[in-house]
Amino acid sequence: MDFILNGVQFFVSLGPAVMLPIVIFIVGLILGQSAGKALRSGISIGIGFIGIGLVISLMLDNLAPAAQAMSANFGISMNLIDVGWPGMSPITWASQIALVAIPVAIAVNILMLALKLTRVVNIDIWNIWHFTFTGAIVNIATGSYVLGIVAVAIHAAYAFKMGDWFIPVTEDYFGLEGIAIPHGSTSWFGPVAVPINWLLDRIPVIKDIDINLTHIEKVMGHFGDPSVMGGIMGVIIGILAGYDIRGILTLGIQMAAVIVLMPQVVKHIMNGLLPISEVAKAKLQKRFAHSNFYIGLDCALLLGDPAVVTASLLFIPLTILIAAIVPGNQILPFGDLPTIGFFIAMAVGVHKGNLFRTVISGSVIMFMTIWIANQTIALQTTLAAHGGMLKNGASQIAALDQGGAPITYILEQAMNLTDLKGFLIIGIFYVFCLVFTYFWHKKEMAKLAE
Numbered sequence: 001m002d003f004i005l006n007g008v009q010f011f012v013s014l015g016p017a018v019m020l021p022i023v024i025f026i027v028g029l030i031l032g033q034s035a036g037k038a039l040r041s042g043i044s045i046g047i048g049f050i051g052i053g054l055v056i057s058l059m060l061d062n063l064a065p066a067a068q069a070m071s072a073n074f075g076i077s078m079n080l081i082d083v084g085w086p087g088m089s090p091i092t093w094a095s096q097i098a099l100v101a102i103p104v105a106i107a108v109n110i111l112m113l114a115l116k117l118t119r120v121v122n123i124d125i126w127n128i129w130h131f132t133f134t135g136a137i138v139n140i141a142t143g144s145y146v147l148g149i150v151a152v153a154i155h156a157a158y159a160f161k162m163g164d165w166f167i168p169v170t171e172d173y174f175g176l177e178g179i180a181i182p183h184g185s186t187s188w189f190g191p192v193a194v195p196i197n198w199l200l201d202r203i204p205v206i207k208d209i210d211i212n213l214t215h216i217e218k219v220m221g222h223f224g225d226p227s228v229m230g231g232i233m234g235v236i237i238g239i240l241a242g243y244d245i246r247g248i249l250t251l252g253i254q255m256a257a258v259i260v261l262m263p264q265v266v267k268h269i270m271n272g273l274l275p276i277s278e279v280a281k282a283k284l285q286k287r288f289a290h291s292n293f294y295i296g297l298d299c300a301l302l303l304g305d306p307a308v309v310t311a312s313l314l315f316i317p318l319t320i321l322i323a324a325i326v327p328g329n330q331i332l333p334f335g336d337l338p339t340i341g342f343f344i345a346m347a348v349g350v351h352k353g354n355l356f357r358t359v360i361s362g363s364v365i366m367f368m369t370i371w372i373a374n375q376t377i378a379l380q381t382t383l384a385a386h387g388g389m390l391k392n393g394a395s396q397i398a399a400l401d402q403g404g405a406p407i408t409y410i411l412e413q414a415m416n417l418t419d420l421k422g423f424l425i426i427g428i429f430y431v432f433c434l435v436f437t438y439f440w441h442k443k444e445m446a447k448l449a450e
Contacts, residue, residue: 017049019126020298024276027123031279044272051265052300055258059338062254067320067337069241076324076332080377080396084335085342088399091384092133097148101132104149105156109296112160120163120180121280122296127183131155134408137379140386141416151411158407162187163296165437168444169349174302178278179295181346185369186299188405190346191430191437192368193361197350198436200357212353213307230259233313240317255313263304270304273297302345307353312341314359319366326370330377333370336400343369343400368426369404375422376403379412406430 014022021042028038071078092098105128112118134155139148163182169190170176181187201207213229234255238248273295280295302308319333319340336343344362351357373380377398384397402408406426413423 017046017053020049020124021046021272023123023125024272027280028276031276031283033275033279037275041272041276044268046272048265048267048269048272049300051268052262052303055261055265058254059258062251063237063316063337064334066237066241066243066251067316067334068332069243070237070317070320071332073240073242074320074324076320078323078330078332080330080398081332082334082336082373083397083399084337085339085399085401087335087397088133088380088402089129091397092129092136092402095132095136095139095383095386096145097135097139097152098132100149101135101152102128104152105131108153108156109160112157113293117157118160118164119167119292119294120160120182120296121293122160122163122182123276123280124183124296124298127298128156130184130402130405131159133383133402134405134411136383137376137408137412138415140379140382141412141418144415147415151415154411155407159183159187160296162190163294165441166190166346166349167294168441168448169346170302171448172444173349173352174305176301178293179273179297179301181299181302182296184299185343185401185405186302186345188407189343189365189369190350191433192365193347193350193358194440195433195436196361196364197357198440200360209356210354211356213310213355227256227260229310230313231256233310237313237317259306259309259313262309263306267304269298269301273301299342299345302349303341305345305348305353307355307358308341308345308348311344311348311355311358311362312339314355315340315344315362315366318359318363319370322363322366323370326367326374329370329374331370331373331398331400333400339401340366368406369400371404372406372409372426373398373400373404375409375419376412 024045025038025042028041029035033041070076102125105122109118109120109122113121131152135148135150135152138151139145142148159182163180166187167180170179170181231252234252235248237255238251241247241251243251276295280293303312316337319337323329323331323333343365344358347361347365348355348358351361377396380398380403381396410423410427410430413419413427417423
């Protein structure tokens with residue numbers, strides 16, 4: 001048992017930049033691709049993820065200190081720093097649930113495909129860590145390993161359905177034909193944007209406000225170019241952080257680089273995935289006539305959209321301000337700030353690139369994320385302690401990514417109720433969003449069929 005666990009932990013410890021190319025290479029061979037083509041696809045994906053890592057590191061190394069400086073300048077005091085998904089994912093893979101999470105998630109996917117409950121064929125093994133986190137938290141909260149495994153299965157099934165429901169957005173807005181995004185904060189928070197978009201459509205004057213990059217560029221000319229907008233936002237963040245002229249201008253250029261480089265590195269992932277996706281769809285549709293399958297992949301693909309990157313930069317100062325008004329908040333957003341786009345990417349697609357609407361729904365999303373993450377601090381800390389990951393004398397640890405996920409919070413509270421009021425408020429609101437999204441999905445799929 002220890003040998004298997006160590007093997008699983010070693011494999012996932014390779015990280016997505018190494019792990020996913022290996023998975024893609026093996027999948028390509030299984031699907032009948034030549035070794036050369038499969039290897040080329042895998043390496044292209046690895047290059048893309050290395051590129052994303054470099055861009056995220058650029059943001060983390062420069063934006064995180066700016067965020068802390070902003071907090072200090074505005075007198076925002078929070079005693080616990082968000083470690084982000086880079087900190088929480090290895091903690092999760094070190095948990096006891098990690099041993100069974102991958103086979104459980106794969107089994108759920110196969111069962112749902114066989115019963116025609118999903119069209120998502122998930123090949124993104126790395127992001128099963130999200131399901132694993134939910135299972136680990138439930139295991140800690142209830143003391144039951146079985147309930148932890150049940151939570152993994154429920155979260156997996158939920159994620160695959162989110163991949164199905166948002167196909168109209170991934171295909172129509174993002175242009176990712178044959179691809180679904182069933183993972184991460186992108187899939188948890190997509191449903192929040194749908195009823196908000198419906199409501200904004202019915203408010204006079206507000207419904208006509210459409211601020212997107214195309215309109216901005218038409219009105220502002222070269223000043224509306226995404227790279228220029230990124231530079232301007234970097235300068236604004238630098239000013240709010242109290243930097244000197246050199247620091248302000250440097251941050252501006254760095255953020256301009258981020259907004260240009262992110263779509264470029266995502267192209268490498270797409271170049272690796274599309275051949276695999278096409279072969280997989282052809283094989284599956286030949287084997288299962290009259291079925292239309294979608295390949296489930298990492299939400300990092302959505303960061304290739306300039307509107308998502310622009311919204312990400314907007315939400316760096318906004319998230320700090322939102323954190324300051326969340327009741328009882330102890331967490332200073334930090335580790336997840338560079339990847340804030342994961343939280344709001346699907347909202348950008350639902351709003352068709354309208355940044356005005358994205359700011360509204362994204363603010364609701366980030367408020368909810370920060371509030372939930374605070375409710376699970378003790379459980380996240382215990383998870384880190386069990387994995388031997390509490391370092392530098394830290395007494396508590398927390399992350400917004402997954403730690404602030406409504407699906408994790410609802411499942412944990414449903415199996416071990418400790419906060420009836422919070423459970424009812426979050427549960428009722430989120431279930432309403434899910435029901436609303438279900439009917440929206442039906443309507444949008446009918447449009448695609450036409």
